Amino acid sequence: MASFFAIKSANLFAGTFADTFGFSAEGMARGNAMTASVNDWSSVYYNVAGLGKTQNLVEIPSDPEMNLKLQKEEGEKGEKVEKLKYPNQIAIGILYVIPRMRLSINRYLADIAFPLKTNATKMDPYGFITIGGVLDINTIIKMPDFISSARLGVGMGLNSDFSMANINDIDPRTHDFLRHGDEIREAAILAGVGLGLLDDAISAGIGFSLGFSGKARAYMDAKITGNIQIPIADSSMKLNAVPGVTAGVCLNPGKMSKALAGLELGVSFRQESMLKIDPFTAAAGILGGVVEMNMMLSIQDYYTPHMVNAGIAYARGGVTLSYDMSYEMWAGNALSMVWKSHYIGIPKLKNILLHKVGIKYDTPLGWLAVMAGYSFAPSILYDNAGTKIGIRFDTVGTKVAPGMYNYLDNTKHNISLGLTFTVPQVWRLGGKLVFTIAYQAQCLVTKSASKTGILYNNGALADQVQTYFENPRYRYGGTNHSMFVEAGIKI
Numbered sequence: 001m002a003s004f005f006a007i008k009s010a011n012l013f014a015g016t017f018a019d020t021f022g023f024s025a026e027g028m029a030r031g032n033a034m035t036a037s038v039n040d041w042s043s044v045y046y047n048v049a050g051l052g053k054t055q056n057l058v059e060i061p062s063d064p065e066m067n068l069k070l071q072k073e074e075g076e077k078g079e080k081v082e083k084l085k086y087p088n089q090i091a092i093g094i095l096y097v098i099p100r101m102r103l104s105i106n107r108y109l110a111d112i113a114f115p116l117k118t119n120a121t122k123m124d125p126y127g128f129i130t131i132g133g134v135l136d137i138n139t140i141i142k143m144p145d146f147i148s149s150a151r152l153g154v155g156m157g158l159n160s161d162f163s164m165a166n167i168n169d170i171d172p173r174t175h176d177f178l179r180h181g182d183e184i185r186e187a188a189i190l191a192g193v194g195l196g197l198l199d200d201a202i203s204a205g206i207g208f209s210l211g212f213s214g215k216a217r218a219y220m221d222a223k224i225t226g227n228i229q230i231p232i233a234d235s236s237m238k239l240n241a242v243p244g245v246t247a248g249v250c251l252n253p254g255k256m257s258k259a260l261a262g263l264e265l266g267v268s269f270r271q272e273s274m275l276k277i278d279p280f281t282a283a284a285g286i287l288g289g290v291v292e293m294n295m296m297l298s299i300q301d302y303y304t305p306h307m308v309n310a311g312i313a314y315a316r317g318g319v320t321l322s323y324d325m326s327y328e329m330w331a332g333n334a335l336s337m338v339w340k341s342h343y344i345g346i347p348k349l350k351n352i353l354l355h356k357v358g359i360k361y362d363t364p365l366g367w368l369a370v371m372a373g374y375s376f377a378p379s380i381l382y383d384n385a386g387t388k389i390g391i392r393f394d395t396v397g398t399k400v401a402p403g404m405y406n407y408l409d410n411t412k413h414n415i416s417l418g419l420t421f422t423v424p425q426v427w428r429l430g431g432k433l434v435f436t437i438a439y440q441a442q443c444l445v446t447k448s449a450s451k452t453g454i455l456y457n458n459g460a461l462a463d464q465v466q467t468y469f470e471n472p473r474y475r476y477g478g479t480n481h482s483m484f485v486e487a488g489i490k491i
Helices: 025-029 048-052 064-074 337-342 464-468
Strands: 002-011 089-104 107-109 114-116 126-136 147-159 188-197 202-222 232-251 263-270 273-286 291-304 306-316 319-329 352-362 368-377 389-393 398-402 412-423 432-449 474-490
Touching (some): 025 412, 025 474, 048 147, 048 202, 089 432
Parallel strands (some): 002 291
Antiparallel strands (some): 126 147, 232 263, 273 291, 306 319, 319 352, 368 412, 389 398
16 A cells, blocks of 8 residues: 655635725725725725714705605704704625736747746636625614714625635746735625714724634545546535624714814724635545545635724815825735745735825715725735745655746726715605715736746756746736726615
């Protein structure tokens, strides 16, 4: 009887679609600069403290009959009625992405000068579905008077094909865009609660983002044959939900001083999360156990880093200006023991600081708001990621090469525009309908990587010229065009 061990793993660094594009149509339209001003269902992502802000969610009803009715109920004849508040919300959205990534590279199988293709830029359009809701806790249980707002919120993003995740086992030598395409096609599930105090002068919230981890095992009794077979198998997998903490605070100084009316400040935090199935043990018996294969597998995917956000917003005359700084701690990513056993020199990731600016104008029409935004997102890769020396150990031997790894990630300039249409209470609806449409253009700053071939291969010095043709220098960049359409009702 013979036996051997094989090790394999997936270990990617993608984050979620919300980190790359945005979690709501309004958020994307405003450059995702939402930390200080957010107050809708998307608070569970941008700043959960936004759930604790309802005192400004008011308006004077435009329906004359409703005005008269409310005046009569309040006994305020001849005076303005009490404004209506819409603290509850249900929304559904569709995000559609058209990628236009570029990779300029000429690869050849050196021995016969045969062109080699790469699939890095072969991304079909893809999309996501978002579903969110907010519930005023006062509709269930009356809060004490000192609590001015109290709401529960939930938000979820699914792949447009309703799958929860697309897990990829990608060799780090493969040309692969880390934060686009299949690498971000993971479901995002968040929930939280927010409370407001002193007429929402202070609001705070806490919640969670849901990740998964677990263990798996599989055994197969197989034959040595060239035909397709269905082996006898014994397998199991256990996944556990692993919540990551989200928290936030908002301040509204205008509630305490008229001179500061319209000013809002906010900070938020989101804990890191990842999909991790480790260990994933597997074994196969061939010809009744004459040959036995024992394999140690591992899946470690969809890493999202710790994030700290700080924002400021100012509203005056129907115009809201907002600015955010977001600090993403990608350096905290850890490689699995499986990767460490095969590769040395895998590029490390770096912490980045993002800048986001947004504007929203509530037009005098009342039913129309216009939005625009810009954000700057640095690359999470160091400049030498495509050129540093890497070492790979496999069953054939050892390879040493400068520029062995080909992770692709660019600095991005994101420009966005959007419109929101509000339909007043009609028919039997107890609230108002809100439709938002947003467009975002992502411009990736072109990067390059210079290669020099393999230095050492299986115990001998390698031919630099020959191996260079298989992994030559390249340039990469491109654009992404995204459309986000969202419909909901505020009650």
